[in-house]
Amino acid sequence: MDVSAVNALPYEDFVIFFGNVVEKCPLITAAVWAKRPFVSLAALETAISEFIDALPESGKEGILRCHPDLAGRDLQSGTLTRESREEQAGAGMDALNSAEASRMAQLNEEYKQRFGFPFVICARMNDKANILRQLSERCQNERATERARGIAEVKKICRLRLQALVLSDAPNKL
Structure with missing residues (x-):
């Protein structure tokens, strides 16, 4: 899947496809969908990281409790x-x-x-x-x-999960 395909995903499909890149937190994916279009996989990852970073400490702990x-x-x-x-x-x-x-x-x-x-x-x-x-x-x-x-470990897990969802040999990969 290339970045144009990711950007073309309807909201529901985007959340289903990327919904567990942060363990049991599809709300994060739902929130970053509005940040489209993404220019790359790194841009999607950055949007997720920025969303997490903007959470209050209690929200960050909530993410950790989902693991x-x-x-x-x-x-x-x-x-x-x-x-x-x-x-x-x-x-x-x-x-x-x-x-x-x-x-x-x-x-x-x-x-x-x-x-x-x-x-x-x-x-x-x-x-x-x-x-x-x-x-x-x-x-x-x-x-x-x-x-x-x-939270730093959550972001590492997210990065690897995002990469796993994208074909590594695809042209114009995310």
Whole structure:
């Protein structure tokens, strides 16, 4: 799909197609549709980032709360979004041994108790060992630091999801 095709998408199709580039937040995609025409994929990504950046801190935390725990209940029950399932599997979150699973559950709970939102990391850019290490380290941060770090990770996830929706070999790609 090239940028002209993206710009030509009716509102409903645009929201369906790009609606989960920010996990369970199609409202963001709905809001940026009005920013068309986009000159590139980078312009669409920038519009999404600017929308997120303009949110109050409570809105940013709301975005973080839409993310599932890594290797958590949703993965075990099969209720993750397709994108999250693929991302977590790629990082090995679906293949933790019992000690890793126990440590992950403990750290996820500690993190959520401390910050009020789940730990967010771009799983596609990490493996399970690095995720466990970062989760442990980031539990020590201040709330504002973690909120900003989580939003930065959301933006990485968004970028990769946008790229995955576009054919990489297409001429005039987004």
